[in-house]
Amino acid sequence: MVPSSEKSALEQAKGGPCAIIAPVQAFIVKNLLLEYKGFHFRDRVTSEVQSRILVRALCEILSQVSNRHFCVVHIDESGAKREGDRNKNLSDSQDINAVQFHEDLRVIMFVTLGQVTKYYLDHIAALQGKFGVLLFLYSVILSRGLQRVKSECFDLQEPLIDETYGYGSQALINLMISGRATMYVWDHFQEIAGLTLMGIEKQSQVGFITIMEYHRLCTVGSFYKNPIHPVWVLASDTHLTVLFSDERQLVSLETKSEQARRIFKRFDPEENNFISSDKLRDVLQALNLVNELEYVNIMKKKLDSECLGIILLSAFMDEFFPKEESSTPDLFTLFHYNGLAQSHVNGQIQYHIGSAILLESDIKSVCESNAMLTVLQTKWPNIEVNWCDGATPSLN
Numbered sequence: 001m002v003p004s005s006e007k008s009a010l011e012q013a014k015g016g017p018c019a020i021i022a023p024v025q026a027f028i029v030k031n032l033l034l035e036y037k038g039f040h041f042r043d044r045v046t047s048e049v050q051s052r053i054l055v056r057a058l059c060e061i062l063s064q065v066s067n068r069h070f071c072v073v074h075i076d077e078s079g080a081k082r083e084g085d086r087n088k089n090l091s092d093s094q095d096i097n098a099v100q101f102h103e104d105l106r107v108i109m110f111v112t113l114g115q116v117t118k119y120y121l122d123h124i125a126a127l128q129g130k131f132g133v134l135l136f137l138y139s140v141i142l143s144r145g146l147q148r149v150k151s152e153c154f155d156l157q158e159p160l161i162d163e164t165y166g167y168g169s170q171a172l173i174n175l176m177i178s179g180r181a182t183m184y185v186w187d188h189f190q191e192i193a194g195l196t197l198m199g200i201e202k203q204s205q206v207g208f209i210t211i212m213e214y215h216r217l218c219t220v221g222s223f224y225k226n227p228i229h230p231v232w233v234l235a236s237d238t239h240l241t242v243l244f245s246d247e248r249q250l251v252s253l254e255t256k257s258e259q260a261r262r263i264f265k266r267f268d269p270e271e272n273n274f275i276s277s278d279k280l281r282d283v284l285q286a287l288n289l290v291n292e293l294e295y296v297n298i299m300k301k302k303l304d305s306e307c308l309g310i311i312l313l314s315a316f317m318d319e320f321f322p323k324e325e326s327s328t329p330d331l332f333t334l335f336h337y338n339g340l341a342q343s344h345v346n347g348q349i350q351y352h353i354g355s356a357i358l359l360e361s362d363i364k365s366v367c368e369s370n371a372m373l374t375v376l377q378t379k380w381p382n383i384e385v386n387w388c389d390g391a392t393p394s395l396n
Helices: 018-036 039-043 045-065 076-080 097-105 114-120 123-126 132-144 146-153 170-179 256-266 279-284 293-303 312-318 371-376
Strands: 071-076 106-108 189-192 195-198 208-212 230-234 239-246 275-277 310-312 331-337 350-357 383-387
Touching: 018 039, 018 045, 018 132, 018 170, 018 230, 018 239, 018 312, 039 106, 045 123, 045 132, 045 170, 045 239, 071 114, 071 132, 071 275, 097 106, 106 114, 106 195, 123 132, 123 239, 132 146, 132 371, 146 170, 146 350, 170 230, 189 239, 208 371, 275 279, 293 310, 293 312, 310 312, 371 383
Parallel strands: 208 230
Antiparallel strands: 071 106, 189 195, 230 239, 239 331, 275 310, 331 350, 350 383
């Protein structure tokens, strides 16, 4: 986990470890936004600040996975030296094999985060070395507890890391972001085929949105889409990046009309902006509105006066939430981080800045060739973004 030319950004040498690096970067950005009250941090990060914010992010992630004790995994270099110095400067070795690496791993148990912070600051070179990502990954898993991680994963056939490509699973991403190794991204739990499938337990510190939702392979819940801070891990098909903003109103509590739109769309999976008239009672019930059968039948006739069997979103909102308010500003600035240098035009990691606008229309533009816009529309359906220099940042 090495800082890049962008002083507050971590650099990822190649594909694979983004399931660790992107969440860590998200927590780094979250803390910098709080400390510097905005994007002003970009030019204020010194080497001392780099170490401090990295350790703070790591400790915050550890605090989410455990509140009893913290396991810090490190390399026992002293043991290696006793064997003829076979592993001098182990953290920087280029030819260390997996067996040798794991033989030299040791675990230190701490009972307070203060102790962990001091240890990491004293051993910052190990975190920034070749094996820093693995050391922290093992620390997270052991701090959570191996059996607990297994029970949360539910499907023990799916590994945390793909053995072929090295990609992190959704369970690993959730463990890093929310502290629980669940496989799903919806709120709370869902009952499917008699099974209780656990999702995200509560509103997270940083959020998560994914292009998989556009492909209708998953449904991201409100806890991830509306985190406590305006920072999101973005998932493409193969990579994780980070999106953030200094506009805190982007994560303010939902208004009643915003909640109504979200719940209405739950019954409109095809995103047609209408539901079957037969679903009206379910929508009203989900919103804790009057849903007696006689009243619902009256509303059906009013909202579906032409007897088409559908109720438009616009008609529903005009009837039940005529004075529609919004907690989200129409204009705001977005910043994007991608830890792979090769994904940037100039080959150097840098934050990309975009001016976002939320259009008034319920009809969104669809451009499958623009993966960035596609994934952003799973959070803001009517968003358009003009990126500086006219170059849309890469999700891969």
